[in-house]
């Protein structure tokens with residue numbers, strides 16, 4: 001049967017659930033107070049009318065145009081509609097279409113309009129995104145719309161509890177791209193020979209002894225230190241609020257993959273150690289599977305075999321989950337939680353929200369069981385010259401600013417630091433991530449706001 005609505009009502013329901021959470025799902029009286037449409041079609045009992053703009057609901061292809069700078073309603077940028085709010089005969093008329101604006105961001109709508117805009121890794125470039133170009137990537141504006149809507153509901157007399165200005169949950173996550181430096185014969189032999197010829201650079205046999213598994217002082221191996229650092233925050237905030245996740249590569253045959261084998265004794269031992277520390281293990285979907293998502297299920301099963309436990313968490317290597325609907329393949333692979341959603345080149349709120357939500361497929365217009373955990377920051381976005389190119393203080397200020405924005409919206413922190421950027425070797429060579437990571441965790445543990453300096457900044 002032809003559906004004249006074409007699934008739009010499902011899209012609207014999805015957005016209102018994200019904006020108001022359980023208050024929307026469970027409070028029948030509250031639902032009757034909000035009307036999405038115009039004043040003429042407004043039911044008698046509705047008191048908040050959000051004027052509907054049909055740009056997305058009747059979308060027929062091509063880029064969605066925006067005129068920059070965007071108008072702001074109560075300080076929040078508006079993507080569709082007008083930045084107006086009127087009180088007329090006891091009804092609040094909202095000119096800003098915060099429903100379509102949220103939908104655009106939450107579903108990565110601009111990534112399918114058109115699809116050609118991709119970087120050399122097939123990813124949508126963050127610096128081409130509307131949030132970046134319009135200057136609000138550092139603000140979870142969907143959460144801010146939610147707060148506006150709650151404030152309007154309160155204004156008309158609905159009793160709603162204030163959300164605490166605290167992060168709900170912290171995910172300390174680590175992608176294990178290069179667990180060890182000397183676990184393969186060629187690099188181990190090369191280093192041993194070099195040390196033999198250049199005395200004073202450490203025992204020359206160490207690399208080969210590491211390769212043979214007789215010694216364990218590989219310079220890449222800083223997992224004990226990471227476990228210790230992460231545990232400090234868990235002790236301060238409680239294990240129920242701080243979850244540690246290591247994402248492990250299990251497949252891929254193209255160049256950025258294949259640094260280690262999940263079947264090797266060394267990696268199996270590492271996984272056991274991480275599990276013993278209380279960390280969760282997730283799948284680091286390979287670069288190749290970013291190109292061919294149909295192989296994700298195999299990769300997940302390989303990890304299940306080694307861990308002998310259910311694997312339901314995922315993050316894509318290189319953050320290269322290319323097309324929005326590729327999430328379907330995660331569901332098929334038995335994945336329930338994804339942690340990929342940040343732009344590699346610019347840190348910020350790619351989906352406009354800091355709060356985990358159930359993914360909605362914009363192509364099939366279908367609500368799904370996949371929980372998307374928006375990324376707060378990935379460390380290499382901060383320092384790489386081709387990305388943000390921040391020095392140590394700038395990187396700290398920007399990260400604390402994003403943390404502060406998350407706190408204000410009672411969101412979730414999803415921090416990504418690779419083990420390979422936390423080694424003492426790299427710190428000695430001038431890399432700042434080991435110090436930065438420790439400083440950020442300390443600031444969180446001590447509940448230091450840390451945002452005074454960042455507030456006026458980025």
Ligand SMILES: [Zn+2]
Nearest residue numbers: 175177317318
């Ligand atoms: Zn990776």
